[in-house]
Amino acid sequence: MAEKMQLNEVEVWDGNLAAAQALRQAQVDVVAAYPITPSTPIVENYGYFVANGYVDGEYVMVESEHAAMSACVGAAAAGGRVATATSSQGFMLMIEVLYQASGMRVPLVLTVANRAVASPLNVRGDHGDMYAGRDSGWVQMDAFNAQEAYDLTLCAFKIGEDMRVRLPVMVHQDGFLTSHTAQNVHPLQDDEAYKFVGDYKPYEEMLDFSKPVTYGAQTEEDWHFEHKARQHKALFDSAAVIDEVFEEFKKLTGREYKRVESYMMEDAEVAIVALGTTVETARVAAEELRKEEGIKAGVVAPRVFRPFPFNEIRDALANVKAVAVLDRSAPMGAMGALFNEISAAMYTTPNRPLITNFIYGLGGRDFPVSEAKRIFKEQKAHADAGYITTPIQQFSGVRGPKLGFFETKRS
Amino acid sequence: MSKGVLATPKRGIRELGAEELVGWDEVTQGTILETFETEVDNVAHIRPEERPYSDFSSYTATVASWRVIKPVYNRDICIDCQHCWVWCPDTSIVSRDKQMLGIDYDHCKGCGVCVEVCPTNPKSLLMFAEAEEPEVALTKWPEKKKKEK
Amino acid sequence: MALRPIKNLKEFSTANERLEGAHLLCPGCAHSMIVRELMNATDDNLVIATNTGCLEVSTAVYPYTSWDTSWIHIGFENAASAISGAEAMYKARKRKGTLKDPDAPVKFVAFGGDGSTYDIGFQWLSGAIERGHDFTYICLDNEVYANTGGQRSSSTPVGASTTTAQAGRVSYGKKEKKKDIVAIMAAHGAPYVAQVAPNKWKIMAKVFQKALETEGPCFINTVSACTTEWKFDPKNTIEVTDLATDTLIFPIYEIVNGTELNILYRPKKVLPVEEYFAAQGRFKHLFKPENRHIIDQIQKDVNERWEYLQRREEARV
């Protein structure tokens, strides 16, 4: 039996350690992983737990991220709890298998310390890897700090393994900004945490020999579409279970999560929509602007990126006049992905706020409170003018001449 | 058309592709296929004709239409050596209790391997046109070949 | 561990088959002969992973499966990783007592073609062997990407014509030598590796049983004659395989613990390689006068290789 770890009421953990502790407490059966900056300490910390008797499960150090995800799928199909971690290039190498994991409907948890995607090579945080997973059929949750990385990782097992879901789940955190920044974390004790996650319930497992199962059959044009449709619906339907799990977690810890987080939105006239640590930057900016200039600024943050919270976004932005959607990923010849999705949601409301897009923070470029404030003020100017007074897409924080694309078409 | 030996009410009942095309709400979760309808206790100890195959097992499908020629089995000459059994690629030589019983015409593709490897003289398996009735084929069996000097 | 009797074919034939018919492999395909034999060699439960390839696309096409055992296919390259994961899960659950039937004997097996073994899945296989998982990997070596219509692999032998290494007016087909996968796997320190062929059913069954019984990762390269891409009549699969083993193009041998090499089959009469080539369309062009020297070269290589294997066997290295 694995040793228990006595934890203090408040621990000083970075996001990586917080995620590793959650994996330990969930008593994962198989962790198969390959290290990559900045998520390496997740598997290193876990390796410490293994070496010192805190883990009963298997720890398989494979030769690449592709193999890591492949071993995870094989392990998950064999009927137990599975988790791994990665970032950036490792995430890109896993992508083929991410689709296969979700297509086979195997629950497993991938903790991602987000990092930019080469070329050029860069180890710092942006959301390029997280965005690359957005069509992969996984539940994607986003933690904005170490506490949330811990909390959401515990929730991830419970969500993905729920019989109504049976899908793999990613928990994202910002590389370095969260993964390597020591912060106060209020953990659960081991027993409490495991009780919350619960025992793994096998389904169609390869190790039940009384019921042989075939995983990974081929489907051609007469079957493929139906399978994809069913999977898509399962991912949308997981929203209800996510809400349930968040509710249960709140009862246990007092910490509340929503699929879309809203800050100061009750009376907001302008809003920033963002992901990751930027959410906290934007919140500080909004608070200061409210005090300093009386601008009714608010912040909206999708906690759950997939399934995309279409309705909750519409509710959160129902009364704002101008919205800046911040994408921390190079969109390469398109508007930012988050911008597109927020715009699509808001287009179907009577409100139809003015929505602009900022590309920012690529490769770990700092995004200061002052820039968030400037963006809020620009939104205020749009709101007052009644139209978008700037290019619709702008680059924030890049050196060189101002970079922006597309104007509002006004007759 | 002969179904061959040890046919069951489940074996080879459908052409591949003739199964019912169900909607997205009825396809199996995760494309997972269960081989059997009920639990089995080590399938290696259960004879095929006694297994509870589900409709997802290809046991229930047939590839008989792939054949243009088919092997016919002549029990009278067979020495039960099991060469045909070990080398049939399609699990279509039916042997039980060390005895060759005949051919599963639901799954035989008519490759002719079994005929080639049959060591008797004349052969105990020969290829005939698909339409030929086995009983008729048996009347056309060749004589023993003389050893060539 | 329940090995099935293989003393003679009559005994062996009492196995209850676990690969069902109405799979989609070509008539006369050696793949299913090999897979059947592996499954019939044991009564234990099997968990099988299969790389993308002919075997995979033929045995699990929705809504049908030809497998009576647990089976998984993920991608072209990663069956070795998938089986690693399943084997690790078995160990973890056995330790934690969460298996439904903890005493049920089970063996972990992975299949791949030469495309996925020699080429695209090479790293995945290497990793799994190095990690020491308890599984048997079987390469169904038909020396070509048959599933995609006959392109060269690093297992395609010199002189064979494939769609991406074609014989033509100025080409005799593939020019590069076949990769020595058996030596590479033995060099990993795998406890048991071997090369076998289905025409020698008893040797193959023994080797399979030895691999299944050996704790740790085992690798078996099996010669799998492909009627479609080697271009011979489907009825001749075993005859062509006989030529492969009796010309010594495919020597049958095992290497135990990376050092002990044993030759498992010595043809009573060694045949010239051209008899093997003459039986297959993929080598047809080698009989043109301008290409005859390639046959001579290959014969020389085959002779040297056989010498080498014998020297190694004798020297116990």
Ligand code: SF4
């Ligand atoms: S013809 Fe081929 S498929 Fe049919 S029984 Fe003989 S070996 Fe099997």
Ligand code: SF4
């Ligand atoms: S190979 Fe011929 S003799 Fe041997 S069992 Fe089959 S039919 Fe009988």
